[in-house]
Amino acid sequence: MKDYAPLLAKPYAEAMVERFLRYAEMDTQSDRHIEDIPSTKTQWNLARLLERELKELGVADVSVDDHCYLIARLPATPGMEGKPAIGLMAHMDTASDVPGSNVRPRLVKGYDGGILQLAKEGLLDPKDYPDLAAHAGDTIIVTDGSTLLGADDKAGVAEIMTTLEWLLAHPEIKHGLLEIFFTPDEETGKGMDRFPLAKAKSVACYTLDGGKAAEIESECFTAYSVHAEFEGKVIHIGAARGKVANAVAMACHFVSLLPRSESPEATDNWYGYYCPIEIKGSMERSALDIYLRDFSTEGMERRIAAIKAFAAAVEAQFPLGKISLTxxxxxxxxxxxxxxxxxxxxxxEKATRLAGAEPESKPIRGGTDGSRLTEMGIPTPNIFTGGYNYHSKHEWASVAEMSLAVGTLLTLVTLWTE
Ligand SMILES: [Zn+2]
Known part of the structure; x- marks a missing residue:
């Protein structure tokens, strides 16, 4: 059994947990169907709260812009003004896969490693989640079984806030200019669309948006989406023979052509996939959204070519129908x-080791705002937060690992002054 006592005893752990619980209880679900940023008004509530808390901590330079991006700056410690500016980033929204309002997080102190009955429905069984079994002796945070927890990414938000609080209380810890970015709408994939890049001074940034302790993510999918519109042809179905193209059947046929062996549920690590994520419509017109994921540019080109070939095959089967792809x-x-x-x-990696864990590199089977920011010119790998089972009612977080994340950040900012 791993000894979690030293991490749980970190002097900042209690304040960090309090923060996390406060943020987790707020509904900040984003909505991928809405084009505006932020996509939901509730995200403002967390942004305003964080703005207020940062000011209370003594961070003078903090602002929230018209699109709900919060930027705060902590000046360099004396003598470190010439050192590179570093950014720390986390997203304020939560995913919309499962309910995200009335979140009632529960702290389980001294978890015994056994089955955990959740307050409202269901249970967390270490048989289903081997990572959980490894956390006997840890303090963990769980849901009541009816909602997500929102450790994705409020664990990241709480860890960054705790790091700032600790740095402000301990001016002997040297660091250069630190920029904090709390962003909306990461889960919709639009989180970086309105990122105030022109205001950012950081030469590098770190997103706190990963999972298990010591996992560092510096590689992610190359991601495309496809929107397919199926235009059918409809007359009275009693006299349809040879005269109808059924757009419902066209879309379903298209889905059936996507290789099952290249679905999310059949792949892991560096294998990409096709994933139909939404289908709607009627005989006359239907629409299908598909996610394409790959780790290489060539692999993505192959997938795009395959989608075009599937569309041609469906059109050949439904000569009266038409497909358009975006x-x-x-x-x-x-x-x-x-x-x-x-x-x-x-x-x-050095900071993670100094904080007490061996870093482990893992490809992200998804993207983060960090991958977008990297593309925009600020290299931004992703750091673990200590959260597990994201986007589900079985989401949970390890307080020991959250503490380790804060320890890693405190070391990291100092390493940038060397
Ligand atoms: Zn996230």
């Missing part, structure tokens, strides 16, 4: 740009 780039694998700036990862 491809949209969502984000690119950040590996290339990070390879060009090796110090960004080297310092992060």
């Amino acid at each position: 491809f949209k780039k969502q984000y690119l694998n950040m590996k290339e740009k990070l390879d060009q700036n090796p110090a960004v990862l080297e310092k992060l």
Whole structure:
């Protein structure tokens, strides 16, 4: 059994947990169907709260812009003004896969490693989640079984806030200018669309938006979305023979052509996939949204070509119907740009080791705002937060690992002054 006592005893752990619970209880779900940023008004509530709390901590330079992006700056400690400025980033919204309002997080102190009955429905069984079994002796935070927890990404928000609080209370910890970015709408994939890049001074940034302790993510999917519109042809179905193209059947046929062996549920690590995410319509007109994921540019080109070939095959089967495809780039694998700036990862790995854990590199099977920001010119790998089972009612977080994340940040900011 791992000994979590030293991490749980961190002097900042209690304040960090309090913060996390406060943020987690707020509904900040985003909505991918809404184009505005922020997509939901509730995200303002957290932004305003964080603005107020930052000012109370003594951070003078803090503002929230018209699109709900919060930027705060902590000046360099005396003598460190010439050191590179570093950014820390987390997103304020939560995913919309499961309910996200009336979140009632529960602190389980001294978790015994067994089955946990959740307050409202369901249970957390270590048989289903081996990571959980490894946390006997830890303090963990769980849901009541009816909502997500929102550790994605309020664990990240709470860890950054706790880091700032600690730095302000301990001016002997040296650091350069620190920029904090709390952003809306990461889960909709639009989180960086209105990012105030012109205001950012950071030469590197770190998103706190990962999972398990010591996992560092510096590689992510290259991601495209496809919107397919199926235009059918409809007359009275009693006299349809040879005269109808059924747009419902066209869309379903299209889905059936997507290789099952290249679905999210059949792949892991560096294998990409096709994932139909939404389908709607009638005989006359239907629409299908598909996510394409791959780790290489060539792999993505192959997938795009395959989608076009599937569309041609469906059109051949439904000669009276028509398909139009719209491809949209969502984000690119950040590996290339990070390879060009090796110090960004080297310092992060060193900080993780000094904080007490062996860093482990893992590809992100998704994207983060960090991958978009990397594309925009600020190299931004992703740091673990200590949260698990994201986007589900079985989401939980480890307080020991959250503390480790804060320890890593406190070390990291100092390493950038060397
Ligand atoms: Zn996240």
